[in-house]
Amino acid sequence: MLDIQGLIDLQDDPFVLIDRDYRIVAANSAYCQAYGVAREDVVGRRCHEVSHHSRVPCHENGEDCPHVRVFSGQTRVDLVHVHFDALGRPEHVKLVGRRLASVDGRTYLGEQIRRLAGTELDCDELRMIGRSPAFLACVEHLTAAAQAEAPVLLLGESGVGKELAAQYIHRRSERAAKPFVALDCAAIPESLFEAELFGHERGAFTGCVGRREGLFEQADGGTLFLDEIGEIPLSMQAKLLRVLETGEFRRVGGREIIRADVRLVSATNRDLLAMVDEGRFRQDLYYRIAGIDVRLPPLRERRSDIPALAEVLLGRLGTRDGRRYRFSDEALALLVQYDYPGNVRELRNIVQKAAALAPNGLIGPEHILFPHERDRRSVPEAPAPVPDRPPRMVELEARHIAEMLTRHQGNRRRVAQALGISERTLYRKLARYQLR
């Protein structure tokens, strides 16, 4: 008989073996060390209870789960997951799951856990909330970008969390101990750009007092985040390109050549390539800044993250009359239906207003005010209306599933039961109608 324990202890990464019934049948030493547990405390328990503190398997909470995939026939699964670390804080991990068969014909999930995050980002303000597959795929790209040295271009609508993502990259990169410096390019008048980025000497231009270091110098050794990079005027684009190519510049009004070792992370909500075609953005600069590009999905493409985000944003508001603010189930269900053109920032504003309106801290649907009422989604994205055409079966089905999800507060197991279909079928339909 093979010594399974000895075999898995050879692995440097945490590793667990899980049976069809979600029970952990073996855990290696790296796992016990990483999560501060004794082997006998985890072996025999269900994986979702141990890592998620949840009584139901992860896929029933709307998460991508290696267990369900492997036991439905997939041989290898690679995905990013969020679970709890040794101190009970959420942690991003990369899971590599393998389908393993024993000699007696039983199947197991062998799961290797690669920890993506250090604990340094667990301060609440900097924590990126989200467990939806779309969000976790994005976190995986951000993690890969953090480990590289190439410049990163973050793409996404306003308020999706591009600045937060830039900080995430910085704090996980080798530059983490050095400065992170951010500039919103849309907020700087053209005449001040150069001085802002490269600094100026005393008296370099009218109204300037003293000598000042620019952002490139301030960010030396670290990361410079240029938000809304599409707003940089063409004249400035040429200067920026030169600095990125040579790593050298002069302060405005200065002679001394200054060198700064800066990693650039930029962000835009514009289509920069279209701007290149229109002659409004330099192509050579585009290729300089877009070494790695990462798209951040808008909130409406990851609706399942809305309740957790709303709770965290509400938690940041503290208490009223000594009691924590809280949402009623109906309020949360309503929040999930809106399209959020302003993304997480808009959600934050809506939550703040709702809290101000709720007399005893309990937020009901009547306290939730959507600024763009027409963006509230009562049905899944319907195709453009065609006059005198009865709705197609698929439209009716999508609409019905969306309503059931709202009624059951996103609990997919209950929705599947209510619809009389298996959860796998429900998952396929959710993906097909983009209801995840």
Ligand SMILES: Nc1ncnc2c1ncn2[C@@H]1O[C@H](COP(=O)(O)OP(=O)(O)OP(=O)(O)O)[C@@H](O)[C@H]1O
């Ligand atoms: N995944 C997330 N988890 C927690 N908070 C988030 C998340 N994404 C965004 N936020 C919060 O939403 C707000 C807006 O985020 P941020 O400023 O990073 O967006 P942005 O995409 O840079 O916006 P803009 O394009 O308008 O500059 C911030 O308060 C940020 O902390």
